[in-house]
Amino acid sequence: MSSATFTLLLRSHLPEQCVLSHPEDLRPYECDALSAYRNTPLAVVIPETQQQVKTTLQLCSENRVPVVARGAGTGLSGGALPVTDGVLLSMARFNRILEIDTGNRTARVQPGVTNLSISKAAEPYGLYYAPDPSSQIACSIGGNVAENAGGIHCLKYGLTVNNIQHLEVLTVEGEQLTIGSAALDSPGYDLLALMTGSEGLLGVITEVTVKLLPIPATAQVVLAAFDSVEAAGTGVTATIASGIIPAGLELLDNPAIRAVEKFVNAGYPVDAAAILLCEIDGTADEVSAQIEQVSRVFRDAGAIDLQVSRNEAERQRFWAGRKAAFPAMGRLSPDYYCMDGTIPRKHLATVLAEIGRLSSEYDLPICNVFHAGDGNLHPLILYDANQPGELERTEELGGKILEICVAVGGTITGEHGVGMEKINQMCVQFNAAELTQFHAIKQAFDKQQLLNPGKAIPTLHRCAEFGAMHVHEGKLPHPELERF
Amino acid sequence: MSSATFTLLLRSHLPEQCVLSHPEDLRPYECDALSAYRNTPLAVVIPETQQQVKTTLQLCSENRVPVVARGAGTGLSGGALPVTDGVLLSMARFNRILEIDTGNRTARVQPGVTNLSISKAAEPYGLYYAPDPSSQIACSIGGNVAENAGGIHCLKYGLTVNNIQHLEVLTVEGEQLTIGSAALDSPGYDLLALMTGSEGLLGVITEVTVKLLPIPATAQVVLAAFDSVEAAGTGVTATIASGIIPAGLELLDNPAIRAVEKFVNAGYPVDAAAILLCEIDGTADEVSAQIEQVSRVFRDAGAIDLQVSRNEAERQRFWAGRKAAFPAMGRLSPDYYCMDGTIPRKHLATVLAEIGRLSSEYDLPICNVFHAGDGNLHPLILYDANQPGELERTEELGGKILEICVAVGGTITGEHGVGMEKINQMCVQFNAAELTQFHAIKQAFDKQQLLNPGKAIPTLHRCAEFGAMHVHEGKLPHPELERF
Numbered sequence: 007m008s009s010a011t012f013t014l015l016l017r018s019h020l021p022e023q024c025v026l027s028h029p030e031d032l033r034p035y036e037c038d039a040l041s042a043y044r045n046t047p048l049a050v051v052i053p054e055t056q057q058q059v060k061t062t063l064q065l066c067s068e069n070r071v072p073v074v075a076r077g078a079g080t081g082l083s084g085g086a087l088p089v090t091d092g093v094l095l096s097m098a099r100f101n102r103i104l105e106i107d108t109g110n111r112t113a114r115v116q117p118g119v120t121n122l123s124i125s126k127a128a129e130p131y132g133l134y135y136a137p138d139p140s141s142q143i144a145c146s147i148g149g150n151v152a153e154n155a156g157g158i159h160c161l162k163y164g165l166t167v168n169n170i171q172h173l174e175v176l177t178v179e180g181e182q183l184t185i186g187s188a189a190l191d192s193p194g195y196d197l198l199a200l201m202t203g204s205e206g207l208l209g210v211i212t213e214v215t216v217k218l219l220p221i222p223a224t225a226q227v228v229l230a231a232f233d234s235v236e237a238a239g240t241g242v243t244a245t246i247a248s249g250i251i252p253a254g255l256e257l258l259d260n261p262a263i264r265a266v267e268k269f270v271n272a273g274y275p276v277d278a279a280a281i282l283l284c285e286i287d288g289t290a291d292e293v294s295a296q297i298e299q300v301s302r303v304f305r306d307a308g309a310i311d312l313q314v315s316r317n318e319a320e321r322q323r324f325w326a327g328r329k330a331a332f333p334a335m336g337r338l339s340p341d342y343y344c345m346d347g348t349i350p351r352k353h354l355a356t357v358l359a360e361i362g363r364l365s366s367e368y369d370l371p372i373c374n375v376f377h378a379g380d381g382n383l384h385p386l387i388l389y390d391a392n393q394p395g396e397l398e399r400t401e402e403l404g405g406k407i408l409e410i411c412v413a414v415g416g417t418i419t420g421e422h423g424v425g426m427e428k429i430n431q432m433c434v435q436f437n438a439a440e441l442t443q444f445h446a447i448k449q450a451f452d453k454q455q456l457l458n459p460g461k462a463i464p465t466l467h468r469c470a471e472f473g474a475m476h477v478h479e480g481k482l483p484h485p486e487l488e489r490f
Numbered sequence: 491m492s493s494a495t496f497t498l499l500l501r502s503h504l505p506e507q508c509v510l511s512h513p514e515d516l517r518p519y520e521c522d523a524l525s526a527y528r529n530t531p532l533a534v535v536i537p538e539t540q541q542q543v544k545t546t547l548q549l550c551s552e553n554r555v556p557v558v559a560r561g562a563g564t565g566l567s568g569g570a571l572p573v574t575d576g577v578l579l580s581m582a583r584f585n586r587i588l589e590i591d592t593g594n595r596t597a598r599v600q601p602g603v604t605n606l607s608i609s610k611a612a613e614p615y616g617l618y619y620a621p622d623p624s625s626q627i628a629c630s631i632g633g634n635v636a637e638n639a640g641g642i643h644c645l646k647y648g649l650t651v652n653n654i655q656h657l658e659v660l661t662v663e664g665e666q667l668t669i670g671s672a673a674l675d676s677p678g679y680d681l682l683a684l685m686t687g688s689e690g691l692l693g694v695i696t697e698v699t700v701k702l703l704p705i706p707a708t709a710q711v712v713l714a715a716f717d718s719v720e721a722a723g724t725g726v727t728a729t730i731a732s733g734i735i736p737a738g739l740e741l742l743d744n745p746a747i748r749a750v751e752k753f754v755n756a757g758y759p760v761d762a763a764a765i766l767l768c769e770i771d772g773t774a775d776e777v778s779a780q781i782e783q784v785s786r787v788f789r790d791a792g793a794i795d796l797q798v799s800r801n802e803a804e805r806q807r808f809w810a811g812r813k814a815a816f817p818a819m820g821r822l823s824p825d826y827y828c829m830d831g832t833i834p835r836k837h838l839a840t841v842l843a844e845i846g847r848l849s850s851e852y853d854l855p856i857c858n859v860f861h862a863g864d865g866n867l868h869p870l871i872l873y874d875a876n877q878p879g880e881l882e883r884t885e886e887l888g889g890k891i892l893e894i895c896v897a898v899g900g901t902i903t904g905e906h907g908v909g910m911e912k913i914n915q916m917c918v919q920f921n922a923a924e925l926t927q928f929h930a931i932k933q934a935f936d937k938q939q940l941l942n943p944g945k946a947i948p949t950l951h952r953c954a955e956f957g958a959m960h961v962h963e964g965k966l967p968h969p970e971l972e973r974f
Contacts, residue, residue: 108731109727109731109835154675165674183927188900189901190640191640191687191901191905247592291775380673380674381674416671417673417675417677420675421675432677435677443667444678444679463678
């Protein structure tokens, strides 16, 4: 069936306002926040009811037309990049909060609701939703589930997978599945975790029940400056080893500190090699006891300066710098590329040193601003897309950084997903047996390979072409990585 | 191939001491802790190396012989019940702790290691493994992963799935999979969660890396007595609503209190309709602040008596009664049947009342001792297996209790798994589309259906025979359950 005929078929089954197919209407859906990749879909469907989602999936399924689901399009790995011969299914109109259940401390919401609006709706009851990606004002909860999104507070409160309880999902054939339950555990295989982070490859989420937590009584931040990145890394591991789980523990290196201070006056020490921002939340007693303990740990690790927020305004100011870090990069460079890999905390200092070495080798500046407490790196590579070859060099450098993460026993993603961006690095992370098992699971949900095709899990053929550099914990066939 | 020929084949590939096939050697493996079901396997294999597990699986796979893996055999749902034409694969000799990594706070262990021995090995470093099933002195960590085991402390610290980080698994074809990573998140589908609680249907676990936590500085228990089960239920929901997550929150009803007090002198008030045991752990400041807060919550809920443990000996005494509850049942009745269902906390009082009504209807006494904080019920049905028909009546009553759990939005298992025991109730919990999806996942791992066949996920045919009473949240076609 031609694209035009299929579009007519969609129009004959769905209301006028639910189907877009004119080129100018399709343009906004060409990419998500990984805008280096762009495709025009054959049509965009924006359903308003569960039945319309079902109809769309059934039509696609029967006619073997690929479907890419999209939340708010804020994803950084290209998970919502359309395919040219497929439908882009926008869940933007599923934007209602259906129920706040204070007794069970849950919120039942539609997938297009933004992350932040859940916390806003829960606030009158003294509750909030803990995972807080930087994009929380815009990103949708459905997208958060699809990518297993994280955020500053996930160190203490867990990722999306730890904060949801129940999903309504449509399979690619339009069959409805109820996944999870109101209980801690659920019999049968753990489809709730399997669906979370599956990047739109297994089904379309039509409803999410999230867990809510009581808003902490109070919170304070310690800002600690160090004269070496190594000492800051020691501060991170020593904090966790001391038994404290901070509500957030972030690291900024010197290039990031300087960029941020030029942009917002957060009061960061511009000569420090690195700073740590450590937030403690809880009751007033707990917070003051742990702030004291963390300050001691940081001093023992060699902190050269310590500031503790004295009031809410100061706490906000300390965070303002961290939050402005990404926009601040715009002052330094026309473009930047945000990487996302995770490593065991104990390797922080060596990996940051290696990233510095690669930065010199590729002659591309790198700023580091990241979730140090859980070892989730976000190196920001600064480049200029108008310089011929610079994007390609940036991508190559980014790939190298991810391979270092794998070499030290970490992973190629912390919270942004694999999508299109890191599909080659999946060949580094997993061996053929593991990738084959992933494909078998895909097959169990989507025999025709229609949901978000070509993303997240590479074919073995692709890995062979890429060089299939599979490693586990240090056995990478790259001589320069041997020492990890 | 005959059973005898296949046993010869096993013997030709494995050392003498690894294969048992004489009838008297097979007897101890006929059942796990659900001893009402018994089967003699064709042979028992007790491998000592990963290669021997691999060989066993390859031989079974090539010859289409079923395999049931077994840890310590302490499971209560028949998950390790052998099949008569299959191999029972005992992982008992995989009993080494391979590494305690204090920096990353993990322990890498073989699957046959007991739950408690991990905490013992970690103790010198001030660390422990949090999930604590009642059988922790005997049960193996491999079995804990297979069943997603819980325990008293899982309310605060999560189930097994929340406390493991990394698995080595062999597929039924003997292919090795490395699952999970040292990082918080891992790319690809979440096989770590999928494997956890999959009851031996997807693969054989050969190594587990668990997370360790710092041993809390101190702990105290509040023992609160109530003159109605309803008031105790209110105490539970009000505690959680107040924002406190106790380290444990257990309920005993009057029959359980009386049984326990006759057996050990724990100092429980024998006239109370119910007691709550609430443990708080953490730093001394935290504990004293929260003990005060919980006491206030319990008083507001109508507690008629409150005792707070004044020292470690008293804390141990308060718990001694709870821990002796199961053995104490032996004083009351020749046999008992321990159920395991989970409900949303807010329904505690109504469900306990309904269980009381069913107890009268079936003329079988029931004691309730359970993890109230997470709504995980453990009704103990007292019966006499020597009275004709009494086991059957007990099983029918147990099935009714599980259906009530589903009817109020809960599940048929909290921590014991489905196994053989609850396979019919899976038809109540899930609809045909959901069961079909489960079977597709099984297919993705085990095409020939050789791993632990006939357990955990019922065929649609079986559900049709059982009456396929699928419900979701109160729409059960049983008139007597309509009011939930």
